[in-house]
Amino acid sequence: xxxxxxxAFFGILGLAGAGFMISSVSSVGGxxxxxxxxxxAGSGSGTAGTTGTAGTTGGGGNSGGSGGGGGAxxxxxxxTSELAPGDTSSAPYTIADFTSVDGGASIPIxxxxxxxSPTGAVAPTATATNGGWHITLNAPAxxxxxxxxxxxxxxxxxxxxxxxxxxxxxxGVKFDVSGSIAGTGCTAQYxxxxxxxxxxxxxxxxxxxxxxxxxxxxxxxxxxxSTVATVMVPFTGGSLGTGSPATGIDKMKLTGVQWQxxxxxxxxxxxxxxxxxxxxxx
Numbered sequence: 556x557x558x559x560x561x562x563a564f565f566g567i568l569g570l571a572g573a574g575f576m577i578s579s580v581s582s583v584g585g586x587x588x589x590x591x592x593x594x595x596a597g598s599g600s601g602t603a604g605t606t607g608t609a610g611t612t613g614g615g616g617n618s619g620g621s622g623g624g625g626g627a628x629x630x631x632x633x634x635t636s637e638l639a640p641g642d643t644s645s646a647p648y649t650i651a652d653f654t655s656v657d658g659g660a661s662i663p664i665x666x667x668x669x670x671x672s673p674t675g676a677v678a679p680t681a682t683a684t685n686g687g688w689h690i691t692l693n694a695p696a697x698x699x700x701x702x703x704x705x706x707x708x709x710x711x712x713x714x715x716x717x718x719x720x721x722x723x724x725x726x727g728v729k730f731d732v733s734g735s736i737a738g739t740g741c742t743a744q745y746x747x748x749x750x751x752x753x754x755x756x757x758x759x760x761x762x763x764x765x766x767x768x769x770x771x772x773x774x775x776x777x778x779x780x781s782t783v784a785t786v787m788v789p790f791t792g793g794s795l796g797t798g799s800p801a802t803g804i805d806k807m808k809l810t811g812v813q814w815q816x817x818x819x820x821x822x823x824x825x826x827x828x829x830x831x832x833x834x835x836x837x
Contacts, residue, residue, distance in 0.1 A: 632765020633719035633750040637712035648836040653683045676702040692827035707813035717762035719808040725836035727789035734829030740819030746774035750808035773798035
């Protein structure tokens, strides 16, 4: 896996010297207050189905899930962590099954977001429909800039939005995925995001961010086919790459989960039409 220097601003990390665009951030379900921070683009690599490689690709790190309250004197980096509502054992716990509630997805511990970087990139369309999260994207390659485009779920451990989620009873995150990811120079990655891999320097208003400048979470390459598959990504080991800092995910201070599509510069494109469902801890 290759790494690169990054810059962060308002929860989105991009290539050094590159801008970004936030397409949408939505807060759905309980425990969120004034929305939530957006996702981040970091560093990683991997392949997606039969698509080509994207050289240095984007990836993890999510400072998502900040709610209202706090201020300049507020503690940084999850002063506290809470169990997800109803999560009391090592048994599987559902984060989101995308059951429609008032036109959105029922996510008791937070909400959803989309993002795109750099400026000019377009975020995916993400809709909770028919009991799943339908993600579509058509992103032509930019001439000189790699693109980092994605969707995610941010966690709020409390109503104030300054507590992380404690998942120490669990081994990792699982989800069902099916559909297609195609295009030359297009790859996909998944990351579980935590406080220690969220850039607190570039995002001082994010009360859950506790990482150094340029921080991003470890990520795993994602392959998608037309057949529904259950993907299980452990908090440590498996296909996870190395984030920044080069430490493991702190499962006591989780801030969200994220799926990213990286588009290499030059020619090509990234065409995505997938459904994500049954996201949970295992």
